[in-house]
Amino acid sequence: MTTTPGERIPATGRRRRFDLHSTAMQFGLLAVLVLMLGLVARVAAGAIGRRPGWIAVLALLAVFAFLAVRRRRRRRSVAQLARTTADALDRATGTAMDELETEPAPATDLPASAPEPTVALPPLPDYDAMDADEFEQAVAELCERDGCTGVEVVGGAGDLGADVLAVTPDGRRVVLQCKRYSATNKVGSQDLQRFGGTCFTVHEAHVAALVTTSDFTAPALEYAEQCGILCVDREALLAWTLGAALPPWGAPAPA
Known part of the structure; x- marks a missing residue:
């Protein structure tokens, strides 16, 4: 095949050019996601022993995290991934707050105070x-x-x-x-x-x-x-x- 000077042959199988801005945004979003997941896990850890419902909340967070990673691999847009993660965290936080509000206060058995003895005064003669x-x-x-x-x-x-x-x-x-x-x-x-x-x-x-x-x-x-x-x-x-x-x-x- 003969080519003339100045004519460029289109490249086949060329790799996608590295985008520094997109990569930085993805890593920043991933760091925010990790911090928010850690915060939610810290809040839930204190009550998981008292409320079994926290297990379901953590499982829900894990599912959303797995879907977020999977979708990131499919090169979904950064904005869509952030919106999905925010919705998941919002639902998980709402569920956690509902669990805390409905948690019954521990009953405390206070000892009944003994009635104060009354001193009977002698009748006063008229x-x-x-x-x-x-x-x-x-x-x-x-x-x-x-x-x-x-x-x-x-x-x-x-x-x-x-x-x-x-x-x-x-x-x-x-x-x-x-x-x-x-x-x-x-x-x-x-x-x-x-x-x-x-x-x-x-x-x-x-x-x-x-x-x-x-x-x-x-x-x-x-x-x-x-x-x-x-x-x-x-x-x-x-x-x-x-x-x-x-x-x-x-x-x-x-x-």
Whole structure:
């Protein structure tokens, strides 16, 4: 076969020319695919032991990866392969998120807290509704409750200022005078003077106290302090009744 100068013979079986841009795009896409598959595998590995459905998700990813490689061998376009891989990853991610949202929270058995014990308060007597004799009896019962012996109500005509007599647990003699007064009628210094004239000399008291449902005037408190008489007003009486305060013989006597 004779050829003329300048005439080129077409090449048969010539290899396709190497395309650097297309090859770089393919390798970059493959790297992104590997990273995304690794991320999905890492998310699924934490829950695969608890949710068997993750096995199906991983199998689905493997199938799509196999199809992507197979199609790449058939020289599919880079854009079509990226679209297919993105759709597969989107479906796999959606399935994984559904599995996580529907996963039941582990049940925790919390111990039942024991109910707090309730403290029953003693009933508070209505001292205002009592007469003088009933009030003296109520004070005597307080003395018996707190351990006194020989408790005796001696109030009345000729009592010489003593309404309740008792002996404390440590052997001291207690002499109490009871004044069931209204809130507006305070115990004055004259009441203290009459009681102070007999409680120590006649009744030989170790502890002398005047108990009232009212209050004391300032001169009465001053006289009681001078004579060593304990003054139990309404507030102190209620505290003694509820057990929130010491009985009169438990408090230090005035000097």
